[in-house]
Amino acid sequence: MVSETVVSANDLILPLFLLEKPSSAIEIASMPGIYRLGVESMLNEIEECLKLGISSFDIFPVVEEHHKDKTATKSYDLNFFYLTALKRIKQEFPEACIMTDVAMDPYSSDGHDGLVDEIGNILNDGSLEILGKMALALADTGIDIIGPSDMMDGRVGYLREELDLNNFTDVSIMSYTAKYASGFYGPFRDALDSAPKSGDKKTYQMDPANQREALIEADLDVEEGADFLMVKPALSYLDVIKLLKDNHDLPIAAYNVSGEYSMVCAAAEKGWLDKKQVMNEVLLSIKRAGADIILTYYAKEFAKSTL
Numbered sequence: 181m182v183s184e185t186v187v188s189a190n191d192l193i194l195p196l197f198l199l200e201k202p203s204s205a206i207e208i209a210s211m212p213g214i215y216r217l218g219v220e221s222m223l224n225e226i227e228e229c230l231k232l233g234i235s236s237f238d239i240f241p242v243v244e245e246h247h248k249d250k251t252a253t254k255s256y257d258l259n260f261f262y263l264t265a266l267k268r269i270k271q272e273f274p275e276a277c278i279m280t281d282v283a284m285d286p287y288s289s290d291g292h293d294g295l296v297d298e299i300g301n302i303l304n305d306g307s308l309e310i311l312g313k314m315a316l317a318l319a320d321t322g323i324d325i326i327g328p329s330d331m332m333d334g335r336v337g338y339l340r341e342e343l344d345l346n347n348f349t350d351v352s353i354m355s356y357t358a359k360y361a362s363g364f365y366g367p368f369r370d371a372l373d374s375a376p377k378s379g380d381k382k383t384y385q386m387d388p389a390n391q392r393e394a395l396i397e398a399d400l401d402v403e404e405g406a407d408f409l410m411v412k413p414a415l416s417y418l419d420v421i422k423l424l425k426d427n428h429d430l431p432i433a434a435y436n437v438s439g440e441y442s443m444v445c446a447a448a449e450k451g452w453l454d455k456k457q458v459m460n461e462v463l464l465s466i467k468r469a470g471a472d473i474i475l476t477y478y479a480k481e482f483a484k485s486t487l
């Protein structure tokens with residue numbers, strides 16, 4: 181009766197990893213209990229989750245090396261397995277809310293979120309054009325939300341305009357507003373095989389030392405037409421979640437990232453802590469800090485535990 185915060189399955193988005201081979205299912209070594217799935221297996225997984233009360237999914241493609249190039253061409257090839265699978269998923273489960281990332285890294289031979297020049301610099305404006313094509317191809321599949329995770333400047337406004345000009349006015353933008361250059365993404369990059377081939381992401385992702393910069397990013401995103409503001413990672417940035425919540429009226433999302441999940445699993449496997457208790461505490465703390473929505477690998481497990 182006196183609990184100030186309640187987490188429900190309705191608040192959660194489950195990230196999923198899509199493989200090209202339709203019926204495969206391969207566990208991610210650094211993320212126990214989380215699988216890369218082919219489209220057939222993913223349809224089953226989504227059906228199960230919907231029954232448990234999880235209705236939102238963020239689907240990432242696992243792209244084989246031979247499909248990757250400098251300009252992420254496959255990201256807007258309408259025949260590519262990821263785009264055809266998204267279409268099928270939306271057809272079979274129109275009631276599911278499907279979100280997809282907009283960033284070049286899964287398709288880029290450089291492993292960066294943007295376009296890389298000969299000397300290793302990221303080309304902000306050249307990247308926007310590619311991200312625009314990607315967003316339109318994604319919107320064409322019928323998905324509901326795009327999540328620009330690339331952190332290029334001006335991309336929310338650019339993508340909003342591209343979507344609107346092409347009659348995709350109903351596709352929402354969940355902006356990765358304050359996405360930090362974090363060590364907590366390690367297991368995700370294992371899952372996608374998407375680590376940068378050289379350099380790091382510090383020239384476009386945020387400095388973990390900064391809080392006020394998140395307000396600048398949030399103001400820009402609101403002005404450019406974002407529908408949600410996201411903070412990522414979540415646990416080391418609870419202050420940033422609170423800051424955005426206190427200063428903006430848009431829904432605030434937080435991404436409880438791969439490394440945050442893996443740390444708990446690893447300690448639980450050693451018997452050093454109780455996974456279920458810690459899962460509940462982690463999700464509660466993110467919501468208490470001000471997140472309305474949590475992207476989390478715990479989503480299914482949480483939903484099961486509340487039955």
Ligand code: PBG
Nearest residue numbers: 283285329364365368437438439
């Ligand atoms: C790619 C992207 C990343 C994550 C989501 N989208 C990794 C990165 O920026 O290197 C991380 C998610 C996680 O760690 O769970 N733009």
